[in-house]
Every structure is written in structure tokens, then in C-alpha cells.
Amino acid sequence: MTTLKDKTESAAPQARVRRKSELPTAIGFIALGLALLVLAPAVLSDFRLALLGRFVCYAIVAVGIGLAWGRGGMLTLGQGVFFGLGAYVMAMHLKLADAGADGVPDFMKLYGSGEVPGWWEPFRSPIVTVVAIVAVPALVAFGLGAAIFRRRVRGAYFAILSQALAAAFAILLVGQQATIGGTNGLNGFKSFFGFNLYDPVNKRMLFYIASATLLLMVLVVWQLYRSRYGELLIAVRDQEERVRFLGYDPANVKIVAYVVAAAMAGIAGALFVPIVGIISPASVGVVPSIAFLIGVAIGGRSTLFGPVVGAIAVAWAQTSLSESFPSFWTYFQGAMFVLVVAFLPRGFAGVGALFNRRKETA
Amino acid sequence: MNGDYLELTDVRVTFDGFVAVDGVSMTVLQGDLRFLIGPNGAGKTTLVDAITGLVAASGSATFGATQLLNQKVHKIARLGVGRTFQTASVFEELTVLQNLDIAAGAGRGPLTLLRRRSSVPEEVEEALEIIGLGDLRDKQAGVLAHGQKQWLEIGMLLVQNARVLLLDEPVAGMSAHERDETGQLLRRIGAERTVVVVEHDMDFMRSFATSVTVLHAGRVLSEGTVAEVQADPRVQEVYLGRAATTGEVRS
Numbered sequence: 001m002t003t004l005k006d007k008t009e010s011a012a013p014q015a016r017v018r019r020k021s022e023l024p025t026a027i028g029f030i031a032l033g034l035a036l037l038v039l040a041p042a043v044l045s046d047f048r049l050a051l052l053g054r055f056v057c058y059a060i061v062a063v064g065i066g067l068a069w070g071r072g073g074m075l076t077l078g079q080g081v082f083f084g085l086g087a088y089v090m091a092m093h094l095k096l097a098d099a100g101a102d103g104v105p106d107f108m109k110l111y112g113s114g115e116v117p118g119w120w121e122p123f124r125s126p127i128v129t130v131v132a133i134v135a136v137p138a139l140v141a142f143g144l145g146a147a148i149f150r151r152r153v154r155g156a157y158f159a160i161l162s163q164a165l166a167a168a169f170a171i172l173l174v175g176q177q178a179t180i181g182g183t184n185g186l187n188g189f190k191s192f193f194g195f196n197l198y199d200p201v202n203k204r205m206l207f208y209i210a211s212a213t214l215l216l217m218v219l220v221v222w223q224l225y226r227s228r229y230g231e232l233l234i235a236v237r238d239q240e241e242r243v244r245f246l247g248y249d250p251a252n253v254k255i256v257a258y259v260v261a262a263a264m265a266g267i268a269g270a271l272f273v274p275i276v277g278i279i280s281p282a283s284v285g286v287v288p289s290i291a292f293l294i295g296v297a298i299g300g301r302s303t304l305f306g307p308v309v310g311a312i313a314v315a316w317a318q319t320s321l322s323e324s325f326p327s328f329w330t331y332f333q334g335a336m337f338v339l340v341v342a343f344l345p346r347g348f349a350g351v352g353a354l355f356n357r358r359k360e361t362a
Numbered sequence: 363m364n365g366d367y368l369e370l371t372d373v374r375v376t377f378d379g380f381v382a383v384d385g386v387s388m389t390v391l392q393g394d395l396r397f398l399i400g401p402n403g404a405g406k407t408t409l410v411d412a413i414t415g416l417v418a419a420s421g422s423a424t425f426g427a428t429q430l431l432n433q434k435v436h437k438i439a440r441l442g443v444g445r446t447f448q449t450a451s452v453f454e455e456l457t458v459l460q461n462l463d464i465a466a467g468a469g470r471g472p473l474t475l476l477r478r479r480s481s482v483p484e485e486v487e488e489a490l491e492i493i494g495l496g497d498l499r500d501k502q503a504g505v506l507a508h509g510q511k512q513w514l515e516i517g518m519l520l521v522q523n524a525r526v527l528l529l530d531e532p533v534a535g536m537s538a539h540e541r542d543e544t545g546q547l548l549r550r551i552g553a554e555r556t557v558v559v560v561e562h563d564m565d566f567m568r569s570f571a572t573s574v575t576v577l578h579a580g581r582v583l584s585e586g587t588v589a590e591v592q593a594d595p596r597v598q599e600v601y602l603g604r605a606a607t608t609g610e611v612r613s
Contacts, residue, residue: 228467229475231460235453242451245414246522247439247468 008158016265018073022226028305036211046200051273053207055315056214060268062296062311063217064261069293070250073237074154079163079265079292081169084284088173089136090273091186092120093129106188120179126193135191137266145258149251154240163286172284185280192274209350212270214308222304226259233257234342261344265292273298294333298340300349303348310347322345367391367425368413368526368556373421373431375405375412382408383419383578392525395552398560400577401600406560407448409577410528414438414445425526425556441467444524444553449476449532450511451502454504457496458514461503462486465518485521492494492551493517494543509540513547527557548562576600 040052061079068074095105096116103124104116122128146163148158174183180189195202223232236243236250243250273279282288292311299310314333322329344350369388374493377385383405390396396551403427412419415435423430430438453461459482466483467475485581490496493513497505502521503514512532532548533541540565548570561567567588574591576584584594 075591223476226478227476228463228470230480231456232464232467232475234455234462235461238453238455242447242453244435245439246465246518247436249436250436251494266497 007355012347018084018284024260025222025304029215029222032218032308033306036214037208040211040237041207042218043096046203049207050203050275051311051319051345052316053210054075055271056210057272057275058292058295058310058315060217060271060274061265062299062307063214063221064264064268065292065296066307067221068261068300069296070303070307071225071230071233071237072254074254074258075156075159075160075293076162076258076261077260077286077293078164078166078169078285078289080166080284080289081162082141082262082265083269083272083292084270084279085137085140085280085286086133086187087269087273087284089129089132090270091189091267091279092123092180094107094118094127094189094192095186095191096124098188103165105187105219107181107184108178108237111182112265117179127130131264132224133270134263141259141262145255146251149258150255152251165287166284166289167286171279173281173284181280183281185271185278185283187278187280189274189277195275197274206271206275211273213267217267219306220260220302224257225304229253230257232237240286294337296347298336298347300347302346303349306347309349310354336359364501366525366556367402369422369424370409371413371422371424373409375408375417375418375419375425377417381580384564385421386577386580386582388575388582388585390556390558392556393553393572394556395572396524396556396558397550397571397574398558398568398577399562399564399574400583402438404577405580407530407579410558410560411532413526414443415530426581436468439522439524442520442523442525443528445518445528446512446515446530448534450508450515452506452511452514452518454502456503457500458490458503459486459499460504461514462489462517464523466521466523467597468522485523485557488545489520490515492520493547497605502505503586509544512536512544516544516547516551527551527555527556528560530560531562533561533563541566542569551609 036056041049044052061083065076065079068076095107096103099105104114108116123132148161152351153161173180173185177184189197191197192202192206195205197203214306230252232243232248236248236253240250243253269279269284271279272283295314296307297310299308299315300306301333314336318329318333323331340347370386370388370580371388386405386409395531398409402407404544408417411417413423413430415430415433415438419431421431425441425443428441430441430443433441451561453464456464462477463483463486466600490499495510495514495517498510503511506514516527516529516532524556529548533544536544545566548559551557559567559571571588574584574588575582576591576594576597578600583600584591584597586594
């Protein structure tokens with residue numbers, strides 16, 4: 001009964017497939033690439049560039065949230081978990097690489113037994129580390145997703161569950177002083193795969209790596225959005241039950257988006273560590289998990305570039321505003337969020353779409 | 363595939379002690395346009411829910427040699443059983459074409475899914491023709507008229523390759539003209555399929571039913587042609603005071 005799938009497609013006339021022009025997206029992508037890889041390094045000081053590098057990491061998380069939430073309808077308030085998994089894997093590797101002749105990271109001698117726990121050992125290998133940065137968050141997301149979506153947990157229940165996980169994850173980390181640094185987290189990294197992290201050239205290199213990664217993630221999500229899977233994901237978001245009656249298991253469709261979003265958050269966390277120089281429970285808990293979301297909402301969650309631009313803009317505004325008006329930022333952020341939710345449910349990207357629609361009907 | 367038919371034997375659905383469907387047995391042959399009527403609460407929609415896996419049931423419902431009851435919803439759909447709902451539920455943000463393409467694709471592999479649609483599948487093209495929405499293929503389904511949405515849903519059943527079609531009040535809220543078109547459409551597609559229509563609209567039933575099953579309080583009250591059922595005194599009794607005078611039962 002399912003043999004229908006592809007046999008007829010080659011015969012059908014090509015001209016009947018009408019597509020939206022992809023030129024605007026391509027132009028947007030090139031503009032983003034130029035802004036990050038050419039403009040920003042040319043005009044920003046090293047300090048500002050490192051700051052932007054941190055925001056680029058947030059933007060990578062945001063791209064994943066755009067996929068899971070904007071297109072998949074999964075309001076994930078716990079991306080900090082996956083961000084943290086990627087970050088801690090990277091941080092563990094850097095600590096091991098920086099360790100002296102005995103191979104024991106400094107903080108373990110201070111707080112721990114002075115012996116490296118067995119589960120740290122695999123991360124001495126750079127290859128294992130790079131694989132684990134993607135695989136650990138992806139596998140955790142797969143396990144969670146399979147448990148949550150197959151039980152048809154969704155909407156607010158899913159949001160609360162994901163947030164609770166972020167809280168639990170942060171608490172778990174705080175309790176592990178001797179093995180992963182507890183509240184202090186892991187910090188004081190000296191080198192990154194053999195490159196000295198105090199060298200300004202290498203700091204710039206990290207910015208380029210982060211920016212190139214962001215562009216790659218945007219390409220991945222772009223392909224997902226224009227594929228048949230992207231259409232199916234929207235269908236699941238809007239009418240999950242109906243999709244079931246068409247012979248799909250919506251849980252599988254959602255798990256894919258959730259896993260991709262988690263992998264992206266993990267990669268972002270791994271890049272965050274050498275750029276910022278510290279990862280601690282404060283960067284992976286409930287508050288950062290919600291902060292990831294704000295930029296996505298403001299930028300436009302179901303668009304391709306909205307989450308990227310929104311995440312960078314909000315983080316940038318936070319930094320510059322809190323430099324000038326330290327106590328003012330929180331109010332501004334709250335007001336912004338309320339305004340967007342109330343008047344621009346599609347974020348600022350929705351403003352453009354509004355104009356387009358008017359043009360179409362005219 | 364010829365000769366496959368839908369056979370229900372002693373189907374029973376109970377919600378917390380309340381018996382919604384109380385031992386229904388019926389056989390629907392291919393090419394038959396079977397109407398399922400009955401007063402509100404007779405168990406019509408619940409029966410459809412049971413066949414499509416939405417509620418647990420006891421007894422047996424087979425199509426061909428396959429047992430349908432108590433399987434997962436999407437597995438039953440893949441066995442060739444499709445349904446529509448009382449309220450049209452299409453994917454409003456997607457175009458007509460995309461709606462149909464999704465319905466056609468439950469068997470697609472991951473690689474096909476991760477690519478773009480390079481051409482329109484033939485069965486989608488055919489369905490667009492049959493339901494008469496060819497010119498609206500690139501319109502968002504959300505802007506379609508109510509009747510067009512129902513036709514799109516029927517089209518989705520066609521590309522889904524459903525051979526048992528369970529339609530829950532397909533003409534509710536339609537104009538007289540749309541009802542007529544829908545009836546013609548059901549006749550055209552019903553010849554090669556097994557179609558069950560849950561309906562309240564008696565005029566529509568009289569015009570298009572080949573056979574009728576009347577449900578009352580979860581049981582089959584009467585079954586036969588339109589004329590036979592109308593002549594059945596038990597049916598008249600159930601509908602007396604509500605339908606016999608006006609010829610129509612409304613919810």
C-alpha cells in the first residue's frame with residue numbers, strides 16, 4: 001500500500017512545480033555572511049569582536065529554536081541543557097589538554113581527590129570530543145523526545161517539562177564540585193586544540209569559526225525548511241492529529257527537529273567555551289534557556305533569519321544598554337517582549353511579511 | 363484488491379461504563395455508498411473513531427483479511443483506511459498542492475523527505491483534477507471556501523490511497539449546490555472504493571445513498587436501501603416528531 005511513493009514522480013511534467021523565488025533568501029544569506037566575516041572583523045575592536053562571537057553562539061542556539069519552536073511548535077524552554085552538554089564536553093577536553101605532566105586538571109587537585117574520574121578520560125581525545133559535542137546532546141534529545149512526544153506531551157506541558165529539565169541540569173552541575181567544578185564551572189583555559197587562547201590572532205580565528213558555523217547551520221535549516229520535511233513539520237505543528245490519520249507518526253517528525261535543534265545548541269555551547277573562557281551552571285540553567293528564546297521571538301520564530309538577527313540584536317542591545325543604564329535593561333527587555341508578543345506575534349520579520357501580503361492582495 | 367470489503371462484527375465501545383457502541387455488525391462492499399444515520403448520540407462518530415483507532419473497542423473490524431481494531435492510528439491509515447472530520451481540518455498555512463503532497467507521502471523515505479519536491483506526483487495531479495481544485499493548487503488552504511476545504515480533504519484521502527473512506531458529515535454547512543457537487547464526487551470515487559458517510563442531512567442521503575444503516579443507542583436499528591429504511595416502522599418511531607414531519611434531522 002505504501003508502494004506509491006516515488007514511482008510516478010519522474011514522469012510528471014516539471015513545469016507544474018511553481019516555487020517561491022529563493023533569490024531574497026540567497027541575498028539575505030550573503031548579506032549575513034558579509035556582515036559577519038568581512039564587515040565585523042574590519043570595524044570592531046578585539047574586545048567587541050569577542051563579544052559578537054559570544055552572540056553568534058547564542059544565534060546558533062536560536063537557529064535551532066527557530067526550527068523546533070517556529071516550525072515545529074515545540075516551545076523548548078530548556079535548550080540550556082543541550083548548550084551545557086556541548087559546552088562541558090568541550091571544557092573537559094580543554095581542561096585535560098591544559099593539565100600538567102600528571103594529566104590532572106588544576107581544580108581537581110584543589111577540590112577533588114586529585115584523580116581524574118574514569119568518565120573524563122575519553123575526552124582527552126580531540127576526535128572523541130568533537131564527535132561527543134554533537135552526539136551527546138543529540139542522543140539525550142532523542143531519548144527525551146522519544147519519551148515525551150510518543151506520550152503526546154505537548155504545548156505548555158512540554159514547555160514546563162523542558163524548563164524543569166534545565167533547572168535540574170543546573171542543580172546537578174552545582175552539586176559536582178570535585179568532578180566538574182560545581183558553581184565555579186570550568187574556566188581558565190589556556191589553549192584550544194593546540195592554539196594559544198591568549199593570542200589575539202587565535203581569538204579572531206575563533207570568531208571566524210563561530211561565524212562560519214552559524215552560516216552552515218542556517219544553510220542546514222534552510223534546506224530543511226524548503227524540503228518536504230519542512231512542509232510536514234508545519235503540518236504537524238498546526239494539525240498533529242490530522243497528520244496521524246494520513247499515516248505518519250508525528251512523534252518521529254518532531255523528534256527529528258528536536259534532535260537537530262539540540263545538536264545545534266551543543267555546537268554553540270562548545271564554541272562558547274573557548275570564546276568566553278568559562279562555562280558554569282549559571283550559563284545553562286533556566287534563565288539563560290529563556291534568554292535564548294527572547295531573541296527568537298523578537299526576530300520572528302518561523303522565519304529563517306529572524307532568530308539569527310533577533311538573537312544577536314537582543315544580546316547586543318543588552319550589553320550596550322546595560323553598560324550605559326545598568327538597571328534599565330531588564331525593563332527594556334520585558335517591554336520589548338510584551339510588545340512583540342502582543343502586536344507582532346511573528347516577530348519583527350512578520351512586519352515584512354505584512355507588507356508583502358498587502359502587495360499581493362492589491 | 364477487488365472484493366475487499368469492510369466487515370464489522372460485534373463492535374463495542376465503552377467509556378467508563380457508558381456503552382457508546384453496543385455490538386454493531388455490518389458489512390460494506392466495495393462500490394457501495396453506505397450512509398450511516400441516526401439521532402445524536404447514536405454512536406455514529408464513535409464507530410468511525412473505533413475503526414480508525416482513535417478509541418479502543420472490542421469485537422472485530424476487518425478490511426480484506428486485516429484486523430483494524432486497536433491498532434495505532436497511523437498504522438490503520440497505512441492499511442488504507444482514511445477519514446475526514448466534522449470540521450474540515452486541512453493544513454491552513456500550506457498550499458493545496460502541499461496538502462495533497464503530504465497526504466501522498468506517508469511511505470516516503472528520509473532522503474526523499476529531506477529534498478525538495480522536484481515534480482508533482484501523478485496521483486496528486488489526478489486528485490487535483492477529480493476534486494476540481496487544479497486552478498487553486500498554489501493557494502493557501504486557509505483561504506479556501508468551506509466546501510473547497512472538504513473537497514481538499516477528500517482529495518487527501520484519494521492520494522493517501524485510502525480504499526476505505528469514512529466521511530464524517532461531509533456536507534455540513536455546505537450550500538445546496540456544493541452538496542450536489544459533493545454527492546457527485548462521492549459517486550465518482552465510490553465506484554472503486556468502500557465509502558461510509560456519516561450524515562444528518564436526509565435530503566442528501568436520499569439523493570446519493572445506495573444503502574443505509576440506521577444506528578440508535580449504539581445498535582443497528584435498521585439496514586437496507588433508502589426506501590426500505592424509510593418504510594421501517596422502528597426508524598419512523600426513532601425519528602418521529604423530529605424528522606418525519608420535516609424530513610431533516612439537525613443537531
